[in-house]
Amino acid sequence: MAALEHLPVQEAMSLRALRASMRFGTRVASVVALVLVWQAISDSGIVTAFQLPSFTRVLARIWDDAVAGDLWVNTAVTLYRALIGFAIASVGGIALGMAMSRLKLVHWFFDPLISVGFPMPKIAFLPVIILWLGVYDTSKITMVVFDAVFPVIAATIIAIDGVERELLWSARNMGANEREILWQVVLPAASPQIMTGLQVALPLSLIVAVVTEMLMGGYGLGGAMITASRFANSPGVFAGIVEIAIVGYALVKIMSLIRHRLLIWHPEAHEPSTV
Amino acid sequence: MNAVLRYVPLLIVAAAWEAASRLGLVSSLALPPLSDVIASWIDLLRDGDLLTNAGPSLYRLAAGLALAILVGALLGLGMAWWKPVNVVLAPVVEIFYPLPKSALIPVTAIWLGFGDGSKILLIFLGCMIPVTIAAFNGARGCDRMLLWSARSMGASRLRVLWDVVLPGAMPELLNGIRTAIALSFILLVSSELIVAQRGFGYLIGSLGANGSYEAMYAVVFTVAFLGFAVDRLYQMLVQRVLIWRL
Secondary structure, three states, rough: OOOHHHHHHHHHHHHHHHHHHHHHHHHHHHHHHHHHHHHHHHHHOOOOOOOOOOOOHHHHHHHHHHOOOOOHHHHHHHHHHHHHHHHHHHHHHHHHHHHHHHHHHHHHHHHHHHHHOOOOOOOHHHHHHHHHHOOOOHHHHHHHHHHHHHHHHHHHHHHHOOOHHHHHHHHHOOOOHHHHHHHHHHHHHHHHHHHHHHHHHHHHHHHHHHHHHHHOOOOOOOHHHHHHHHOOOOEEEEEEEEEEEHHEEEEEEHHHHHHHHOOOOHHOOOOOHHH | OOHHHHHHHHHHHHHHHHHHOOOOOOOOOOOOOHHHHHHHHHHHHHOHHHHHHHHHHHHHHHHHHHHHHHHHHHHHHHHHOOOOHHHHHHHHHHHOOOOOHHHHHEEEEEEEEOOOOHHHHHHHHHHHHHHHHHHHHHHHOOOOOHHHHHHHHHHHHEEEHHHHHHHHHHHHHHHHHHHHHHHHHHHHHHHHHHOEEEEEEEEHHHHHHHOOOOHHHHHHHHHHHHHHHHHHHHHHHHHHHHHOOO
């Protein structure tokens, strides 16, 4: 009897593992296919080597960058700007969102600013930020924060407003004070949606970090790409795309792993993930 | 009255801006007074600089977005409706989804030069993925019961796609298009700031380089409020379109 009870669980586990490995397999296969198509197009001579340098040349270029050390410096610089900006935007955005959902006055003041500011293309303010803060790290990180903070604030407000009343009433009934309710009830209950806001903000941070580097030049993956493009060095440009794509993919994956890890107690962790 | 009260904080910020630069708290070079910015906005409008640069920008935006919405929605619906399409395209979408779209700016410039074509391609490529994913999720999430009923009442597959799946996917699809609109403004302005001879981004860059900061502020705020206005109009439109759901 005991063995029978075990069976479905084990079967489900192995099925899940099988499915995961199959998904991994198709993913690898499609990356390989994409690379093969790229190589075939550039070898066939339909396009010039300037328009699409062959994958092997781009790979060689990435290898050279890695050996020379530029790749690591540029990646580190870009990640530093994107992640510091993201961290400031996360902490500040969650704090402001919490303040707005608890204090009427704060809500009154910031609500119109955020509803006007959220849909604005903040990148247009870049020349202004350069005028104020120069062309170094400070202005780039400021720009990242400026862009990434809005989705975090919006998600935090929606998340806290959506916390079930019953949870608050029960906690209050059992004698919890406001502070305990905030930290032990409201924040955990709101955390899935806040995480979603952070998952929107993270790729945005990387987009903005790359754009600011392109506009101001200097170190960083975006800066390296724009330098290559100014010298009409197309393998350098395509190497930049591949590098930035890998960094972006890694960040998005790490973020969804963190989400899974942090929300392991939440029912959503047991549902099959969609994307 | 309530609406006016609601936007009082914006007036407070505007007044603080005017006061800060009039009273010399900040350099009027770094932050020209709001009234000067408005005056130079009127000048820009009068001598036509604003309008001649608005034309190309709006054209790029509209063309890129229209292509992205059309192709993205077709791909997403196709992926949800025909398994082979999904098998082929899903990994490609998954690879390009996390790519910071701004990395495509130099590549589109290599392919199509510095004119309209490269910006339209950039906006198309960058905005297509969110629309595709939204269409896919929306179509996948539509009610099975409705599908079965339509099929059992003899509707053809294409008919079901058009009459059941597309309306079912609409809310999510429209949401994805909203993301795409926001992204399209970011891509437009940043690509025009980097390489362009016309357009809002170009105008901002050249005014900044000349040191006419009041005018630069005027254009920056024009673009920002344009983005805001388009988003608001879109939301009003969406409410009209989705009225049957209520």
